[in-house]
Amino acid sequence: MNYExxxxxxxxxxxxxxxxxxxxxxxxxxxxxxxxAGITAGLxxxxxxxxxxxxxxxxxxxIALNWLPQAGIQFILHLDWLTFxxxxxxxxxxxxxxxxxxxxxxxxERTPFFYALLLIFGxxxxxTTLAGSVFLFYVFWELMLVASCVLILAWGEGPNNxxxxxxxxxxxxxxxxxxxxxxxxxxxxxxxxxxxxxxSGISLAPAAVTxxxxxxxxxxxxxxxxxxxxxxxxxxxxxxxxxxTIMLAAAMLxxxxxxxxxxxxxxxxxxxxxxxxxPMMVAGLVSQVYGALMAIAEQDIxxxxxxxxxxxxxxxxxxxxxxTYEGIAGATLHVIYHGVVKALLFMCMGLVIxxxxxxxxxxxxxxxxxxxxxxxxxxxxxxxxAGVPMLAxxxxxxxxxxxxxxxxxxxxxxxxxxxxxxxxxxxxRLFMEIFWGDYTSDGNLIPVSAAMRxxxxxxxxxxxxxxxxxxPVFAWIDQELTLILGGLW
Amino acid sequence: MNTAFNSILILACGALAIYLLAxxxxxxxxxxxxxxxxxxxxxxxVLFSKLNLNSKFWLEIPSSGEFMxxxxxxxxxxxxxxxxxxxxxxxxxxxxxYSSRYLEQDQRYKTYYPLLLLTVAGLVGMVYTTDLFLxxxxxxxxxxxxxxxxxxxxxxxxxxxxxxxxxxxxxxxTILFLLGLAWIFRVTGQIKMPLQAAETSAxxxxxxxxxxxxxxxxxxxxxxxxxxxxxxxxxxxxxxxxxxxxxxxxxxxxxxxxxxxxxxxxxxxxxxxIWLSIANMIVGNFMALVQIHVKRLLxxxxxxxxxxxxxxxxxxLxxxxxxxxxAGFLYLVIHAALKSLAFLSKGICHFYYQTTLIEDMRGIxxxxxxxxxxxxxxxxxxxxxxxxxxxxxxxxxxxxxLSTLQPLALVGTGVFLxxxxxxxxxxxxxxxxxYASQPHRNEAAPTLRISPWMAIPVIALSGLILAASIYPAPxxxxxxxxxxxxxxx
Numbered sequence: 001m002n003y004e005x006x007x008x009x010x011x012x013x014x015x016x017x018x019x020x021x022x023x024x025x026x027x028x029x030x031x032x033x034x035x036x037a038g039i040t041a042g043l044x045x046x047x048x049x050x051x052x053x054x055x056x057x058x059x060x061x062x063i064a065l066n067w068l069p070q071a072g073i074q075f076i077l078h079l080d081w082l083t084f085x086x087x088x089x090x091x092x093x094x095x096x097x098x099x100x101x102x103x104x105x106x107x108x109e110r111t112p113f114f115y116a117l118l119l120i121f122g123x124x125x126x127x128t129t130l131a132g133s134v135f136l137f138y139v140f141w142e143l144m145l146v147a148s149c150v151l152i153l154a155w156g157e158g159p160n161n162x163x164x165x166x167x168x169x170x171x172x173x174x175x176x177x178x179x180x181x182x183x184x185x186x187x188x189x190x191x192x193x194x195x196x197x198x199x200s201g202i203s204l205a206p207a208a209v210t211x212x213x214x215x216x217x218x219x220x221x222x223x224x225x226x227x228x229x230x231x232x233x234x235x236x237x238x239x240x241x242x243x244x245t246i247m248l249a250a251a252m253l254x255x256x257x258x259x260x261x262x263x264x265x266x267x268x269x270x271x272x273x274x275x276x277x278x279p280m281m282v283a284g285l286v287s288q289v290y291g292a293l294m295a296i297a298e299q300d301i302x303x304x305x306x307x308x309x310x311x312x313x314x315x316x317x318x319x320x321x322x323x324t325y326e327g328i329a330g331a332t333l334h335v336i337y338h339g340v341v342k343a344l345l346f347m348c349m350g351l352v353i354x355x356x357x358x359x360x361x362x363x364x365x366x367x368x369x370x371x372x373x374x375x376x377x378x379x380x381x382x383x384x385x386a387g388v389p390m391l392a393x394x395x396x397x398x399x400x401x402x403x404x405x406x407x408x409x410x411x412x413x414x415x416x417x418x419x420x421x422x423x424x425x426x427x428x429r430l431f432m433e434i435f436w437g438d439y440t441s442d443g444n445l446i447p448v449s450a451a452m453r454x455x456x457x458x459x460x461x462x463x464x465x466x467x468x469x470x471x472p473v474f475a476w477i478d479q480e481l482t483l484i485l486g487g488l489w
Numbered sequence: 490m491n492t493a494f495n496s497i498l499i500l501a502c503g504a505l506a507i508y509l510l511a512x513x514x515x516x517x518x519x520x521x522x523x524x525x526x527x528x529x530x531x532x533x534x535v536l537f538s539k540l541n542l543n544s545k546f547w548l549e550i551p552s553s554g555e556f557m558x559x560x561x562x563x564x565x566x567x568x569x570x571x572x573x574x575x576x577x578x579x580x581x582x583x584x585x586x587y588s589s590r591y592l593e594q595d596q597r598y599k600t601y602y603p604l605l606l607l608t609v610a611g612l613v614g615m616v617y618t619t620d621l622f623l624x625x626x627x628x629x630x631x632x633x634x635x636x637x638x639x640x641x642x643x644x645x646x647x648x649x650x651x652x653x654x655x656x657x658x659x660x661x662x663t664i665l666f667l668l669g670l671a672w673i674f675r676v677t678g679q680i681k682m683p684l685q686a687a688e689t690s691a692x693x694x695x696x697x698x699x700x701x702x703x704x705x706x707x708x709x710x711x712x713x714x715x716x717x718x719x720x721x722x723x724x725x726x727x728x729x730x731x732x733x734x735x736x737x738x739x740x741x742x743x744x745x746x747x748x749x750x751x752x753x754x755x756x757x758x759x760x761x762x763i764w765l766s767i768a769n770m771i772v773g774n775f776m777a778l779v780q781i782h783v784k785r786l787l788x789x790x791x792x793x794x795x796x797x798x799x800x801x802x803x804x805x806l807x808x809x810x811x812x813x814x815x816a817g818f819l820y821l822v823i824h825a826a827l828k829s830l831a832f833l834s835k836g837i838c839h840f841y842y843q844t845t846l847i848e849d850m851r852g853i854x855x856x857x858x859x860x861x862x863x864x865x866x867x868x869x870x871x872x873x874x875x876x877x878x879x880x881x882x883x884x885x886x887x888x889x890x891l892s893t894l895q896p897l898a899l900v901g902t903g904v905f906l907x908x909x910x911x912x913x914x915x916x917x918x919x920x921x922x923x924y925a926s927q928p929h930r931n932e933a934a935p936t937l938r939i940s941p942w943m944a945i946p947v948i949a950l951s952g953l954i955l956a957a958s959i960y961p962a963p964x965x966x967x968x969x970x971x972x973x974x975x976x977x978x
Contacts, residue, residue, distance in 0.1 A: 068962045139875040146874060153921055162921055170913055177906045188892040
């Protein structure tokens, strides 16, 4: 055990142990559960950042233990440049979600469980990105689902959180099962479950490659919630308590992107998956337009942002589908930026809902002078998601479009650019309806805790910063692409 | 064979001794239970006393796939018999410990423990014997005890009815067995397996079909399963644990042994098993969805889980694939542990709060946190959520089924995956019920301490399951030295 393996092990172990402690000795540390969880997530973010210089030096931390040697199943944790952007997004979002939860969550006797599950949810996502073997990947993949489902079930808002949680579980589990079948096929073909063995060449019949890729794309597509596999998302996102929604939307959806990059795209050569390029781009376009239209039609402000995720995942899928350098780079960049901006927007909606106790857009209005700070943050968020230059998402969208123009279907890229007008429409509508106009309600606003405002402001700042200085983040993506593409393109 | 005989002798004499003890000294429940535990312990010790410590002592299945076929003196399948008998004795051990408190409300100790011992004794004889007539006797021996135990709560009409139904259907099964046996004896003049009876004459074939149908009733193959939901749900929970956990599986094991021992080809048996398994998975899972009684739900879940076991064995026989047979044995043991844990935990809830309906379980976690936790653990395991051992078992079944790449296996795999998804539709709401925040009718009921007699078996089983989930390697290794051929190269 040296420094770098210790770091990646601690990213998995530390939150798990803390979560266990939160539950075991909740009578003693119960009142401080939120702070403990927040600090743990902060340490995790630091550990993730500490891995960056190591990666720059070309060190790829790797832990391999025998788990079930009779079946060739190993416990492998591995960090490379493909993992890093996703791990970073997850760690960042978890920290902000936990700080936000300090203000959002009303403590009661179940609070330690709430924070423990949030940490476990984070472990599930971190483990999914760090796993270096098929079996372990699936274990963490499902842990992520179980933890988030329990959070929705136990702390969901609204009368039918039980059925929403069940729908969420069943639907995403269907995707997981497709992924499982594909994973087992790969494992059978490679005879070992480590990713290294998968990458270093497995020979499969073209029909098998097509089947496996299709299974992966549909399975991960469910997690990404692209149209028409999105039906679990609006309900789950609007029912879940806000910190959970933030983690779901900003970090968990991108695990589907990671899966697509990690399995079909890294293992098979571009020519093997070329036939999926057009379907992916079309699905991306449809998802983008559909999500935006639904966001325009929706009345509940939380659901508007939820549908916006469907639309944004459309951009990412389109970028992946281009199978070009720019497109894939743009898609990965979009994962990070979307994580930040989506977290920001949900936080703003949380502030609005908490302050006014209303969720319908028609009942809101004229809040600009009442909560100017929230309005400013929300303005940054909606402008960013609308793709205004100098804000984060513009950069990634630029790359995605540019990837689209490099394919043989530039018409699709044009449609994509035009489709982004709809994004502008719902984003501006959201802002105008909430903050513009006359303040109609007669009651006073409820004061909101600083723990909810602070992360919102910081994320708004990050959005500006990321838009102004994209190059450091872009350097990571660049490294990742050499790993996936491996000089093949 | 000697060890098995000694073990049966100990169990039977123990039954007599305990009956006399109860009759003559009207001993207390706890004392009788402790004596029964002791008898089970001794029987288990004797069964394993002749362990030769070479690596092939449990599941001695040569990699050629020649499974339980003729040997001169001893059957190679004997080590598999030992696995089943050992599991039954271990379950009997836990159940009798558990009953020392659970039975308090029934007051009929003096027949219960002897019957429990005799059931297991019959089971041990049944899985060991190679003589068809002895087999008939042992099946009757076990079944008669099981009928009485199912109707043990004779003051309730439902239990009597269930016991009667089980008796009628079970007797049809044994009569068919006897009829088939007579025909085969008429043709071949022999009753000792292995015996080439399958293709000798029409009478022998008809006899064979009768025998396999009779045993099929006992093993609850769909559509011969109708007795099972009643019997398993009306019996005391401790008995249900034994019935669902090992008895139907051991009957299936005998079915397999007789089928192979009478010279039916592996392909035919395999194909029959695959189709039966599809029926079992579909009927079991869909029927479980609509149940309102917890124990009926668990009983239908047993039919479904039997389907998974049958599927694995079917793949193994049809494609001559020993890996799948081992996966089947593994899943059989895993299911025995998980299902008996479910029934024992449910029994605790029933003992303290008289819960029978799923509705009654609402919020039971507040009153019985331990039972709710272990019940959820077992349900999650049965649902196959990673990283629990139930998932590892399903992983083995899936890997072996998918690696055949044959249409029949793929159809079965499709049903397997789909019904697995459907099964979440009853496992998860049940878990959610346990932890629901609004208690149903037990709101005013005091929080009781679970008696250690009942807590210890449940905790022990949970600990075993958790240990095997976290680090399955030694367990799998212990159960079978050759579970995966790839290990040896």
